[in-house]
Amino acid sequence: xxxxxxxxxxxxxxxxxxxxxxxxxxxxxxxxxxxxxxxxxxxxxxxxxxxxxxxxxxxxxxxxxxxxxxxxxxxxxxxxxxxxxxxxxxxxxxxxxxxxxxxxxxxxxxxxxxxxxxxxxxxxxxxxxxxxxxxxxxxxxxxxxxxxxxxxxxxxxxxxxxxxxxxxxxxxxxxxxxxxxxxxxxxxxxxxxxxxxxxxxxxxxxxxxxxxxxxxxxxxxxxxxxxxxxxxxxxxxxxxxxxxxxxxxxxxxxxxxxxxxxxxxxxxxxxxxxxxxxxxxxxxxxxxxxxxxxxxxxxxxxxxxxxxxxxxxxxxxxxxxxxxxxxxxxxxxxxxxxxxxxxxxxxxxxxxxxxxxxxxxxxxxxxxxxxxxxxxxxxxxxxxxxxxxxxxxxxxxxxxxxxxxxxxxxxxxxxxxxxxxxxxxxxxxxxxxxxxxxxxxxxxxxxxxxx
Amino acid sequence: xxxxxxxxxxxxxxxxxxxxxxxxxxxxxxxxxxxxxxxxxxxxxxxxxxxxxxxxxxxxxxxxxxxxxxxxxxxxxxxxxxxxxxxxxxxxxxxxxxxxxxxxxxxxxxxxxxxxxxxxxxxxxxxxxxxxxxxxxxxxxxxxxxxxxxxxxxxxxxxxxxxxxxxxxxxxxxxxxxxxxxxxxxxxxxxxxxxxxxxxxxxxxxxxxxxxxxxxxxxxxxxxxxxxxxxxxxxxxxxxxxxxxxxxxxxxxxxxxxxxxxxxxxxxxxxxxxxxxxxxxxxxxxxxxxxxxxxxxxxxxxxxxxxxxxxxx
Numbered sequence: 189x190x191x192x193x194x195x196x197x198x199x200x201x202x203x204x205x206x207x208x209x210x211x212x213x214x215x216x217x218x219x220x221x222x223x224x225x226x227x228x229x230x231x232x233x234x235x236x237x238x239x240x241x242x243x244x245x246x247x248x249x250x251x252x253x254x255x256x257x258x259x260x261x262x263x264x265x266x267x268x269x270x271x272x273x274x275x276x277x278x279x280x281x282x283x284x285x286x287x288x289x290x291x292x293x294x295x296x297x298x299x300x301x302x303x304x305x306x307x308x309x310x311x312x313x314x315x316x317x318x319x320x321x322x323x324x325x326x327x328x329x330x331x332x333x334x335x336x337x338x339x340x341x342x343x344x345x346x347x348x349x350x351x352x353x354x355x356x357x358x359x360x361x362x363x364x365x366x367x368x369x370x371x372x373x374x375x376x377x378x379x380x381x382x383x384x385x386x387x388x389x390x391x392x393x394x395x396x397x398x399x400x401x402x403x404x405x406x407x408x409x410x411x412x413x414x415x416x417x418x419x420x421x422x423x424x425x426x427x428x429x430x431x432x433x434x435x436x437x438x439x440x441x442x443x444x445x446x447x448x449x450x451x452x453x454x455x456x457x458x459x460x461x462x463x464x465x466x467x468x469x470x471x472x473x474x475x476x477x478x479x480x481x482x483x484x485x486x487x488x489x490x491x492x493x494x495x496x497x498x499x500x501x502x503x504x505x506x507x508x509x510x511x512x513x514x515x516x517x518x519x520x521x522x523x524x525x526x527x528x529x530x531x532x533x534x535x536x537x538x539x540x541x542x543x544x545x546x547x548x549x550x551x552x553x554x555x556x557x558x559x560x561x562x563x564x565x566x567x568x569x570x571x572x573x574x575x576x577x578x579x580x581x582x583x584x585x586x587x588x589x590x591x592x593x594x595x596x597x598x599x600x601x602x603x604x605x606x607x608x609x610x611x612x613x614x615x616x617x618x619x620x621x622x623x624x625x626x627x628x629x630x631x632x633x634x635x636x637x638x639x
Numbered sequence: 640x641x642x643x644x645x646x647x648x649x650x651x652x653x654x655x656x657x658x659x660x661x662x663x664x665x666x667x668x669x670x671x672x673x674x675x676x677x678x679x680x681x682x683x684x685x686x687x688x689x690x691x692x693x694x695x696x697x698x699x700x701x702x703x704x705x706x707x708x709x710x711x712x713x714x715x716x717x718x719x720x721x722x723x724x725x726x727x728x729x730x731x732x733x734x735x736x737x738x739x740x741x742x743x744x745x746x747x748x749x750x751x752x753x754x755x756x757x758x759x760x761x762x763x764x765x766x767x768x769x770x771x772x773x774x775x776x777x778x779x780x781x782x783x784x785x786x787x788x789x790x791x792x793x794x795x796x797x798x799x800x801x802x803x804x805x806x807x808x809x810x811x812x813x814x815x816x817x818x819x820x821x822x823x824x825x826x827x828x829x830x831x832x833x834x835x836x837x838x839x840x841x842x843x844x845x846x847x848x849x850x851x852x853x854x855x856x857x858x859x860x861x862x863x864x865x866x867x868x869x870x871x872x873x874x875x876x877x878x879x880x881x882x883x884x885x886x887x888x889x890x891x892x893x894x895x896x897x898x899x900x901x902x903x904x905x906x907x908x909x910x911x912x913x914x915x916x917x918x919x920x921x922x923x924x925x926x927x928x929x930x931x932x933x934x935x936x937x938x939x940x941x942x943x944x945x946x947x948x949x950x951x952x
Binding site: 194195198200201355427431437438439440442509510511512513514518519520521522523524525526541544545546547549552553554555556557558559561565566567568569571572588589592595597598600601602603604605606608610611614 | 659
């Protein structure tokens with residue numbers, strides 16, 4: 189059944205050679221740490237500390253603001269300096285807790301680990317929830333919500349997403365190479381929740397060493413197997429990943445669980461392992477600091493909250509002035525205009541480039557070449573959708589499948605006329621989603637009135 | 640460390656190296672074998688026509704944009720492609736001003752008045768050719784004698800008249816016809832170059848040629864006559880049309896299924912024109928008719944999104 193890949197996609201210059209052979213280095217933060225209360229999809233977390241409080245490493249500083257939300261933990265010991273809005277990578281100002289590091293790293297007391305076999309399913313999910321684990325591949329969807337589908341019996345596959353299809357990123361690669369047993373352990377925790385599920389570790393075939401290593405580790409486990417996927421962007425996009433590994437296709441209105449799948453990124457699976465096996469909350473992540481402007485590209489184990497300036501300095505600073513700095517990968521990351529930003533749970537990379545393709549090329553008229561249609565993994569027509577978006581034609585946009593776009597950026601990448609197709613479609617999707625929300629709220633309100 | 644001059648934009652932050660002008664340059668290069676053979680076959684006048692056509696298409700676009708104070712787009716080389724294609728569709732014996740009129744009509748009427756590159760509803764070179772055929776029928780259908788004693792009759796006209804033809808000469812291109820259409824080999828070499836570069840694919844040319852052959856098998860009355868079919872394939876503008884004009888981005892459907900449908904439509908129309916029409920040739924008319932139904936084809940072949948039935952490889 190499995191196809192090991194999907195239709196469409198592109199092969200951008202992967203740039204991984206810069207940092208792929210650099211082992212993970214621990215980086216200890218020097219300055220203040222900033223913890224935005226919203227590092228996930230869903231309700232923002234609520235601060236539970238006040239200015240002047242002394243906190244320990246691993247202590248909860250903000251509690252979940254609802255079911256679809258996640259708590260935030262301090263990754264250092266120190267004093268709460270302020271609680272104020274701070275800028276994050278998207279450019280928004282988000283209420284944040286600022287902690288002055290006392291450089292002692294005094295840890296709080298964690299509950300004693302309980303062997304996995306002795307825990308009930310609900311206890312496992314509670315562990316994940318209380319550790320603030322969210323999807324660390326970029327979306328930041330709270331993991332405990334993912335792990336609580338309506339019908340756990342119907343989950344057939346737990347997929348570890350090790351595709352790392354974004355160019356330049358090597359954090360998942362290093363993680364799988366250096367700590368494969370943690371990945372497998374995290375997957376076993378997930379499998380403990382779903383009795384009928386099998387585990388798949390899905391890795392792109394440009395990471396042969398990871399594939400072989402993982403295969404040798406799981407060879408005695410009947411429930412887990414490793415799948416080598418074709419190297420192609422966006423192989424790691426959730427829907428494309430599910431299709432490649434299981435042959436099941438989901439659309440924008442479905443969840444992976446509807447197709448019997450739970451997909452989690454490598455870093456997230458390790459966070460699940462830490463949360464359940466070690467009873468430690470999410471405090472660190474691997475960040476690749478790379479790009480041709482960086483003196484010494486490398487992979488860091490970073491305390492969440494660390495300032496981006498420090499990471500650049502730790503990587504030897506700039507050898508050339510960067511023209512563009514991206515938080516995340518070049519295809520789906522955020523272009524940032526300052527470095528005074530905190531590392532969040534979802535920040536996988538800091539990419540500094542001396543050349544910006546977007547401003548080098550000038551958009552010209554569409555020549556109808558069809559390259560965008562060819563590469564679109566959503567199998568829609570980016571050219572037509574972008575036209576609808578430019579004319580603010582919501583109705584036609586939705587009718588022609590605009591909401592099926594996953595904003596992967598393939599269409600803008602291949603466009604010979606250099607048109608910002610993804611950008612147009614993305615903005616229209618935002619507008620449409622806001623309007624759908626408004627309509628739903630209005631419908632609910634009128635429903636109330638009738639009662 | 641200076642971070643004051645950072646550029647910010649929406650994702651993706653990288654672009655492929657392929658640009659519109661590169662694509663157009665590739666098409667020009669791919670047309671060179673056919674153009675070169677045309678010059679060899681028909682002499683210096685072929686070269687003069689090519690230069691006149693390119694000059695008139697490029698200058699028309701430039702003047703139009705300067706007069707209307709629009710951004711100048713001749714750098715994208717699409718006017719060069721149009722000029723070259725137009726020249727390859729003229730008889731070498733035509734007077735020099737034919738290329739000028741054709742070039743102005745192609746760019747001004749068919750392309751610029753409809754919004755410029757990417758907006759024209761039919762292939763500018765073919766639009767101009769059909770306009771010239773209708774306006775200057777005698778000039779456009781009078782082909783030069785290339786010294787084979789046939790006084791300029793095209794092989795297709797000979798077939799239509801029931802005369803024998805030399806298929807080998809037709810494949811190499813030592814026959815009469817328009818400047819660029821005679822040599823099947825030269826055209827196919829250029830087409831292979833474009834296919835290897837990924838500029839065009841076989842969807843349209845393949846379905847066009849296959850459906851045309853099927854049409855001949857059924858309706859020509861010659862049955863499985865290899866010589867007849869190869870003569871029909873090598874003769875006239877079929878190869879040039881199938882590989883270089885039916886595949887024109889702007890005027891072919893953008894959907895995959897639509898491209899197959901478009902090719903089949905062209906094959907059938909070409910067959911009808913050649914077998915049942917008064918003239919021996921029909922590729923140009925088939926393609927511009929096909930161009931006109933493109934919006935319709937796109938409408939009925941709009942793809943299904945991933946997860947809604949469109950995921951098959």
